Amino acid sequence: MTEKHVENQVIIDYKRFLLYPYCKGSSKLEIVSLLKECGIGELPPLEALNNIKALKTSCTTEEFVAICNYILMTNTDQEILSGIVRFADEIRATSTLSILLDLLVRKWNMDPENYINLKVLCAKSISNYKDTSTVGVLLYCLNNKAENYKVRLACADALGRIGDPYAVASLINVVKDEEEKSVYVKESATFALGLIGDTSAIDPLVAIMEAKQGLWDKFSFLKEKIVEALGRLSINNAKVLKVFKTSLMDSSPIVRINTIEALMNSEYEEAPKLIRRALKDENEEVQRNALIALYNIEGRDILDEVISLPSFSKFLKEEAQNMIDEYEDEEE
Secondary structure (H helix, E strand, O other): OOHHHHHHHHHHHHHHHHHHHHHOOOOOOOHHHHHHHHOOOOOOHHHHHHHHHHHHHOOOHHHHHHHHHHHHHHOOOHHHHHHHHHHHHHHOOHHHHHHHHHHHHOOOOOOHHHHHHHHHHHHHHHHHHOOHHHHHHHHHHHHOOOOOHHHHHHHHHHHHHHOOHHHHHHHHHHHHOOOOOOHHHHHHHHHHHHHHOOHHHHHHHHHHHHHOOOHHHHOHHHHHHHHHHHHHHOOOOHHHHHHHHHHOOOOOHHHHHHHHHHHHOOOOOOHHHHHHHHHHOOOHHHHHHHHHHHHHHHOOHHHHHHHHOOOOOHHHHHHHHHHHHHHHHHHO
16 A cells, blocks of 8 residues: 555545544545545636535535535635635534634635635634634734735624624724724724624724824725714714714715714704704715705605705705605605
8 A cells, every 4th residue: 555545545534534423324425535526626626616516416414514624624725715615604504613713814825815815705704603702713813913904804894793892892992003004904993893883982983083193184984984883883972973063074075974874873862953054065965965864854844945945056956856756756
């Protein structure tokens, strides 16, 4: 028996051990030979993946999970691995979760840039489990500034979707970190705070908005996300209302629009009055969003008012008429 044959035999034996709990006596299912028949390592990745996907019709779910897990643990082709992560995500077997975490933190010494998209897929798949035990690993990747920013973005998003308040302090630190070079990471961390919905994030986010760091003028989209997050977090908070009043006068139309939406969804008594100011904003999209927000709050009356009063712009009057026409069509 050659050394190569011995090595292959060991792999096959390992496979049988791996599949034994699921095979229910079927000892003929040999994963190495099966994957060879599927073309792993021989056919183009897409063709091999299609062959593996076809196994779902002949395997039990447990067997298919075991096959996917084996490939994720032994293969190094990023296209194959990415495809298998997608297959595994459709099933979300508990046994796959630890493997996904390992792939997320693994250091690929050979062409690491080629594995960025794989890591992003892993983070997304991990988030779909909604398992709070994964938060520590996701925070590790998020806080690792040597990691590619796309992976860190995906980890921040995953933390938001899992929703564990344990992540709030670390996410706030990312947003506050003046040495953080990626504003996109800050943006994703802010969005995650809004998704988690823990009100302990309100004061830090308000403080960041009030700090007036020089970063704001250049990266207004970070302000957009903070306003959006505060809108999700706040029920009735005077500090947040103060931020919204300031944001309605921000130089960025998107920040103003996000503030209008946050006010519309809030319980502030002052909200309609504040939104009314935006009906005369210099930007037509801001005007449109203010009109829609007030329509959602007050109903048809605001449309009639805009049409009848000469103080409103021609653009806004047309928008109001269009909304009435649409409203009447729906009523009919």
